[in-house]
Amino acid sequence: MAEIIKRSNHLRQDINRTKKELAAGVLATAISLLLLEVSQGFSIYIGIAALLHMVRLINDLEILQFGLKGENEVLSLLEKLPRNYKVFSDIHIVDGSKSSQIDFVIVGFNGLFIMETKHIKGTITGREEDNYLQKVKIGKNGERYTKRIFNPLKQIQGHKKGMDLFLERSGIHQEAVPMLFFSSDCIMHVKSKRVKVITEPVQVIDYIKRYRREDVHLSSSIQEHVVEALERL
Incomplete structure (x- = not known):
């Protein structure tokens, strides 16, 4: 088998960063719901913006995970x-x-x-x-x-x-x-x-x-x- 020299994978880094952004989006949505009674219009605006951002992040995360899966499969192939x-x-x-x-x-x-x-x-x-x-x-x-x-x-x-x-x-x-x-x-x-x-x-x-x-x-x-x-x- 060939020697696989491991490197820091940018896809893993991007996945971790996207997960952190997604967690921040969940937190922002939760805060906007808590503030709904205090400032209804402003909190609704924040909540909608956070939800739209989360949808984009979820899509990005799926693409990144698909790419990482593919790269791991190719590494297994090259190992032969x-x-x-x-x-x-x-x-x-x-x-x-x-x-x-x-x-x-x-x-x-x-x-x-x-x-x-x-x-x-x-x-x-x-x-x-x-x-x-x-x-x-x-x-x-x-x-x-x-x-x-x-x-x-x-x-x-x-x-x-x-x-x-x-x-x-x-x-x-x-x-x-x-x-x-x-x-x-x-x-x-x-x-x-x-x-x-x-x-x-x-x-x-x-x-x-x-x-x-x-x-x-x-x-x-x-x-x-x-x-x-x-x-x-």
């Missing part, structure tokens, strides 16, 4: 890589005003892989160079829902630039291999020449294990250097 691979999760690289939040970084003898995971259901269409793609989802009753989403291919390519610059500044002359994994029931109709797009879990492990380039071979010392640099983030 051979033991000479090391896996980092939730890597945050900052370069001046620019930053990259990378879901997973996998370090092995055959390359340094960065992987963005998307928990999207539906059919995605568009072009690689588009800033936004179109997601189409069919509801339970046959309704057709269409939504624009930011192009994840551009997102992972931005992460690659950030990682490559970080490696260069760390004295490591290697380029990251970008991967985009849709972990939910998703059909991707967008072709990419620069990013490996994967929609099946088994393909993740297979692609990483089989990946070969003549100019890419990370010796044990280089792998250690990469791991040490990532651990300092």
